[in-house]
Amino acid sequence: MPIRVRGPRPAKSPRARAGRGAPSGRLRIRNLTLTAVATALAVLVVTVPSEATHTPPRTGFESAAGARWTGADEERSLLAAVDRYSDRVTVDRIGTTRQGRPLRLVRIGGGRPEALTVLLVCSQHGDEPAGREVCLETIRDLGYATDPATRGLLSRTEILVLPTANPDGLAAGTRGNADGLDINRDHLALRTAEARALAAVIRDRAPDVIEDLHEYGATPPFYDKDLYALWPRSLNADDRVHDASERLVERYVRPAARDAGFSSGRYGVWTDPVTGGALKQTGGDGQERILRNTAALKHAIGLLVEDRADALPEAEQTDPAQGQRRRVRSQRVALEALFAYADEERDRIRAATARSRAAGSADRGPVYLGGADNEAPEPGEVLADPPCGYRLSADRYADVRDELALHGVRSRPDGDGVYVPLGQPARKLIPLLLDRRATYHLTNGQPDTAC
Structure with a gap:
């Protein structure tokens, strides 16, 4: 049966301009029926045709019931198996890290010129593995799904997945790559092989939506939600792309997280544990070198998702596998919400990204060298002319x-x-x-x- 998510859906509000917070107000409720893709994602055992002679592969994480993360060899075997089995999955090597590890891009579906393109960038930071697990499961689930609805959806939706965006960091258990560089601070300079490979994908495939999957360390009781999400805050983002990104966060991802029993907030904002009011902002700014913001400058709707890596409840501290399963489940809920958004609002998304691309040639407005949608730039940070x-x-x-x-x-x-x-x-x-x-x-x- 389709998963049903109930969540708040406020009337569309104008973009919060520099120096103002994001709009607030009482949210109205309506039912969302998640797509057949989300249904396929929601199960770990995938139905295959009766004539199939093999079973869908499982990740190392699934086989260990969350007690360990999927290894590099297990990832390679899973991707090879899905690539062999499914005629709608292609795995390509798009780059090589400094230590010689492959950067792989998986393409699922598509096939029509008007297809909507969604790009998932998984675990840019090597010590944040939960998003990678969801991406591997997603590749397998979509590759093996056999129902007509999912096949139809994938015929008009191209899903690109970079399952391990930082293989060297993953192997070392470090945030940065083999050179100690933070890939998610390199989407302007492009000094790293990993960021360069991703930039080429964005240039050549022109994705309409980009999700960046991360994890964070909690600071109880002010900053410890199960799942945080955020849109591009850069003032250089086209208004259409900015508003569509905020809509994705506030009308789909966060409501879906709450309905699944996870606490949720806006990334980078500390809140009062009693009143829920904002206390300060410690992250989530408008600097363009971060993928969330770079995505918008390249005309894609951007989404950052961060699950809580810390094992806060006593049960998770006693049994770490419980916490690791919770981390993956929360990322899965966010991804299901993204696919529901892409399916329900396909025309709105295509209009926003197309108009953003077309605006560049005729635009004569200012360019901002600083500031964010909730932080006014300094006078010297505005190229007014x-x-x-x-x-x-x-x-x-x-x-x-x-x-x-x-x-x-x-x-x-x-x-x-x-x-x-x-x-x-x-x-x-x-x-x-x-x-x-x-x-x-x-x-x-x-x-x-x-x-």
């Missing part, structure tokens, strides 16, 4: 040519160097890469103001 483009000398261009290409930024020859015009879909990304005033810029471009 952005330049027409940036000129780069041949030497400077040689230093950043590959990164610009990975970001999908177009340029043209200009004398001894190149010219990067702002009139392109990457308009609001370009100053962050080339303007000397931007915090994480790649090089100092020469602004061209003679439009």
